[in-house]
Amino acid sequence: MHHSSAAVSGELTKPQTATAPLQPLLDLITNVLSLLLLSSLTVRSFIGRWQILRSKLFSLTTSLSSLSDSPHWSQNPLLHTLLPSLLSNLQRLTSLSDQCSSASFSGGKLLMQSDLDIASSSLSTHISDLDLLLRSGVLHQQNAIVLSLPPPSSDKDDIAFFIKDLFTRLQIGGAEFKKKSLESLLQLLTDNEKNSRIIAKEGNVGYLVTLLDLHHHPLIREHALAAVSLLTSSSVDSRKTVFEEGGLGPLLRLLETGSPPLKTRAAVAIEAITTDPETAWGISAYGGVTILIEAVRSGSNEVQEHIAGAISNIAAVEEIRTNLAEEGAVTVLLPLLISSSTSTQEKTASFISLISSSGEYFRDLIVRERGLQILIRLVQESSNPDTIEHALLSLTQISAMDTVSKVLSSSTTFIIRLSELIKHGNVILQQISSSLLSKLTISDGNKRAVADCLTSLIRLMESPKPAGLQEAATEAVKSLLTVRSNRKELIKDEKSVIRLVQMLDPRNERMGNKELPVMVVTAVLSGGSYAARTRLMSLGADRYLQSLEEMEVSGAKKALQRLAAGNRLKSIFTRAWKDH
Known part of the structure; x- marks a missing residue:
């Protein structure tokens, strides 16, 4: 049998020492090969098999000739294992040739057929290995840097x-060479992420993937998995190469059947591969949805974190979402929003957000699985802006x-939490919270409880980015201003009123849509407050509204009428008093 199969399932063996000179060995092989080619012409039994063997022996002659022409062939340590194995196989074939050349073959036919097939297969492997060595170009350069990492420079x-x-x-x-090569590969990947692109281009990633199979020595499989995991996490190119070379199937198998450390490595790689939408569908193609969900159900915290990320990634592919829901992903993942790490919560919340949209x-499914209570709790308790964002969405x-x-409208604690996010959250959280606040049917008592966020909402009305923020803030202000005490609070807030009036100014470009501040002014004046009209008039709101009416801005005429109504009434009463 060929040397590379040695010890793959048992102990790692040391390679033969590289001290014996290789030239005499190559001469001996060439001599045995020449004699074998001659003797193979005289075989009388199994002629068909020997014709195939002769073509392989000719091919071997060409490979050995190219080998001896390579300037540094004798320095390559792999040949200290490969050439003795080849010689042994050729000597075995010589013995079989002699048996097949006798006038009447008396041995067992099935046994001879088996021996010839084994020798032929082994010969194919030797030729393949020699061709690989020759193609790689390593025999044309001095092996000074072999298995010692090239310096960073x-x-x-x-x-x-x-x-x-x-x-x-x-x-x-053999196994020891594989182990050392993988250690060097891991070092190369760890030292510099840029190396991953060169490895994806120059290395045989497909062969690396085959080392993930369960029949390989556990240590070799573990090293290979570590290398594949690093390749998937390093660059888009190397990640794509691993996928194209069929890496997803073996990774899913290891996630399903591997030891705990292997499952974690596999989970990291699967999450990385599914980052790209064009490869995310592969999970479904390999029947991996069930495996992923089972990994969340029974895996360690680390496995859960990375598989939650992978599930969130593949949920971006619309066709896979139904499959995920049917396999129970929502049921399995929702509890992770409470009892897991910050990172796992964020990835899970991202998945729930995708599903809910x-x-x-899907929305019915989330509510049926107690998702509403879990999401409210997450918004209340999480300090991670991204997690809160996904939960709010x-x-x-x-x-x-x-x-x-x-439920949301009647929860005072939830409404107060929204107001806190409007006051102190990042701009995305402010937008989502404002939008949600305006859509809920909130009691007057709860509107009074969050009056202090009006200042922030007025300020948000000035922000042209992100798109939709000004509209969301305006709708939230209008909702809160249906309560009289909130209108009074706003009018007392001098800075907010000045801001609001400045937004009416046709020259103010920050507020492109003038209908928005007009709507708020109309809402402020809806109770007919004398103080509100006086304050707005003193800041010049009437002049701006006059201009906006002339520009035919929707609502400006109505706002102007409300603003002027008090003055007209006041002048009527004053005149009546004087007449009296």
């Missing part, structure tokens, strides 16, 4: 040569259901 060509040599040893060498079926989607809207 090395140029791309040096690193490319090292990688070719490394993968040649990985493919041809996908239609009524989910709540916004499911609030389209009347029952959900009633």
